Amino acid sequence: MRCFKEMFFCKCCRGAREEHDIIEGDKLLQDNDERTSSLQKRVDALKMREMTAGLNVVLLGKTGAGKSSSGNTILGRQAFITQKSVAQDVTVESGSFGELPVSVYDTPGLSDIEMSEEEIRQMINEKILQICSSGLCVFLLVIKADRFTEEDRKTVEKIEKILGENNQNNTWILFTRGDKLEGENMTIEKFIEETEELKTLVQKYEDRYHLFNNNKMKKEEEEEGGPSEQVKILFNKILKPYLDTMAGEKIWQQNTLKRKIPANIGAVSRVSGLPSRRIVLLGKSGVGKSAVGNTILGQKEFTSVMSTNSVTRVCSAAQSTVSGRSVSVVDTPGFFDTKMKPEELMMEIARSVYISSPGPHAFLIVFHVNTRFTEQEEQIPQMIELMFGEEVLKYSIILFTHGDLLDGESVEKLIEENFALRSLVQQCGGRYHVFNNKVNNREQVEDLQQKIDSMIQQNGGGHYTNQMYEDAQIFRQEEEEERKLQEEKQIQEEIEREIKETEERIKAEMEAENLKAERLSEEEQRRREKQRQEEIERVKKNTEERVRKEIKAKKETEERIRAENKAKLNEESGFLNFFSKYKHHFATAGHVVGGIAIGAAVLSGVGVGAAAGAGLAAFCAGVGSVSVAGAAVGGVVGGVVGGVAASKYEEEIKWKKRRREEEEREQQVDKKIQEEIERAIKEIDERFREEMVAKNLKAEKQSEEEQRRQEKQRLEEIKRVREKTEERIRAEIEAKKQRDGVRKNREDERNKNKRS
Structure with missing residues (x-):
């Protein structure tokens, strides 16, 4: 019995100890998980700060490798001088990728720079690494897609020694002269495979490499009007690892980086290539059309105040990226505005046709949710058909504003109780939507976009158009072509003037040099x-x-x-x-x-x-x-x-x-x-x-x-x-456009104040 008791108690003690050990182990694991989670949060916060601060791109390599040309390709403009030089300092130029700030650092050619290794390391540390600490920093090791020479190998070793192992994970190999490989019908993978030293180097950097054809920069810039495809792919490769982390997910959820990176980056943007949308706002004065436009765009673009009179006197348009697609909204003056002459109203309505050509994807007929349908409201559908065409209501949606005033009552009941309103909704294919302009709720905008997409599919896809819109598009294209011709003419004249002045200056300098040479020759004689x-x-x-x-x-x-x-x-x-x-x-x-x-x-x-x-x-x-x-x-x-x-x-x-x-x-x-x-x-x-x-x-x-x-x-x-x-003239033209826009807004404000 004693032995049994001893054996029993020993087993109990062992079980208690084991249970105690398990509990203690769980506590240790929990503490470790908490510390890991805290550390991960700090890492994620650090990455979040880096991502939102901007992207720093540092170009490293020997003279003639194509660093400056690659910088120009990344920025989409001629920012760096591309002639072969032996510059002794770092040059930095800034730009953007969408709204993401991008700074490009062009460094001297490390193969022939007249500086010691310690001086180079100090220069890189002071002028690049310390600055890069405020954002994401990527080093691009620039190598020509040509024969990998002993000089290239020594340059790579020097760069690796200067940067140290800590920056190796942030280093990419950027091959240039892609046009040469294309001419030889060779891929970059085949080129790397045929060069044993390059193959080893690429493996060392875990296949972090990219190929640039800097000769394509201008052509792609002109065709796409934005970053070239090779730049998008490069940034896709660079940013994707960061976006795949917890920090990246949080940033996307908070919509901070989503607004900064352009929607057309591809996999990085997390959105597909959605088609653009053109929306025209119609309705009486004071129903909240301008507020609707601001709500759709997610930012204040139109002047909006509580008033029974029309705030918008001049048709205007604004554009923004909404849920991954480009959306353009045209705001029009209110119907039946007693302070506008009929011919003024018709002119502004015609302007809406002109600026929304080749045709809108949707007309939003805006009503206040508590609108009492009078004879004027009943005339609105006929007015719209008269102005825009008989098929216009097939592309129209009734939009009620101030949805917060429904006070629990459904909008369906409101429509059912009003015969004229019910008839209008039926004419618009039963399509309606409710906005609460006071609440910044993006779901109501996304729901509206889905209804617009559904309406477009019902209409066979595409936008609304007729002969009037087609003519407007032709006139607008002609105006745009004329504007471009005038701009090009102005640019050409300015260039010719600058060239003439330059030639005259150079000619004067040459004549002075010749006179000096003649005097020296006469003195010598x-x-x-x-x-x-x-x-x-x-x-x-x-x-x-x-x-x-x-x-x-x-x-x-x-x-x-x-x-x-x-x-x-x-x-x-x-x-x-x-x-x-x-x-x-x-x-x-x-x-x-x-x-x-x-x-x-x-x-x-x-x-x-x-x-x-x-x-x-x-x-x-x-x-x-x-x-x-x-x-x-x-x-x-x-x-x-x-x-x-x-x-x-x-x-x-x-x-x-x-x-x-x-x-x-x-x-x-x-x-x-x-x-x-x-x-x-x-x-x-x-x-x-x-x-x-x-x-x-x-x-x-x-x-x-x-x-x-x-x-x-x-x-x-x-x-x-x-x-x-x-570059200067184009910048001046762009600045002039902005000034004209600001001036026009001020004139609209003054006209509004005068009429009110």
Whole structure:
């Protein structure tokens, strides 16, 4: 028994402990679930703030990868300069995707930027990451759909190192040059499959990639009038993971992001491509047509006040996105308005036809829920048929306003009790609806849309139309075409004016550059001519100095020779003096040895000296002696003296000859100097001419290159001016439209105040 009790109590204790453990485990799981739920709520709240704050797109890659062009494609406009550059800073441009704010950051090409890796990381952190903290941030790694090079691989590694692992899940690969793949009939998947490194890279980023054809940007922008299809698909891929989370569901339930992302994004928008709707509001003054329009559109577009008189005096239209579709509402002046002339009312009704062409999908005939049907109310259907056509009631719905005043009574009972109202509802195919304009209840609008859709299906689909609406559409199209032509003409004129001003400015700059170049050329020519003259003078001076030194040396040599000859002549004169002193002595000796023969021999040897000696001998014979001996002595003496005279005469002839030779030599030297100078000048001229020709050829080449550069710059400037002018003029036209709309609303307000 004891053992049984012990065993029993032990089992009970074990069961109690197990039950206690289970309870404690459940508590721990519950606490863990609560903490997880709290953490998830904080994460969802953070994601919700990111989604509603906007989308930040950061473009990263090497120079020439197509970052700027991709930014332009995303924004749908020429926001970034696409020419190849080595910019050293981040450029940011803003736009929107529907109503979702989008900021695009264009970064420098990381392959050739003159910054260190630390400086790049600091720039990315300061100018991008800190700013991106206020919203959803996506990094697009831009790579050309071309050969994946070693430079591409290094650039990717550098970007991954800068961003870090924390941002890898927010990074997508954006391939550019999709047109090249299309031309080669190749898909991006096949291109990735054929490149092993790209295949590995795409797998690393979990197949987060997209392909852009930036050449399609302008064409798709013009055709669709909004984001291009490739941008929609990219944003679909980026935003879908966020919208699939709890935060995304809450945002959609709260209708915060639904209003921001465009309805035509596809899967992201959570709505199908619903057709647009055009609705025309008709009724008496003061029944609440403008309030109905504001309720349908979900925003205040029309002036609405409580009054029995018509607030709307001019037909106006407003447009908005309602439940995923574009809805346009046309508000008209009230029937039977005593403050409007009939022709004014008819003109505004005609305006409603014009602005709702090619035809409305629905006419809403508005009545106050407590309207007492008088003769005027009974005339409304006939008036509507008269103005819009016999089939108009097939596209009409009776809309009662101020449904809150029914006070529990059904509208069906109200219709049943009023024969005229019941008849009108029957004419409209039994279609009616009730609005409470005081309550912001979107279900009443969605119910109305369903009734309109059902009515359109009953009528075979499509909108109401007749010849009048068709003509209105033609006139409206013509007006729109004329307006576009005028806008294009204005844009073209503005562009031509800007281009003309740009060309004139560039022409003036080029002329100024040419004048400056001509002045520099003239100055250069003057400088070169001065240099040439200085060179000629220098050569001339050096040549003259060299030749004169040579002449001086020759003169010194000749003077030395003459001095030696003179010394010899001086020695001869000394001999003559000696001989005159001892001539009698030598005359006697001459007589002894036969001076006559000697004298004759001397005379015969010296020619002219013999004649002179004979004369002298005769003179001596007459003076000194009349004897034969005197004659002989005279002959000897005359022969000697005649020989000396003949030698002196011959020396004088030689000296004159040397003088003539010296003069001729000086002339030859002068001639040689002149020839030397002329040759040097000719060489200098030829050298300068060759240098000038080479310089002119170089200048012409530089001038041609400068002209090509200026022409390229001119064309780029003209292109930039054209694009900027088009963008500015279109913005001005859009701003003018908005100002005209505001001005028109103010005029309507003033007219209303005047009439009231």
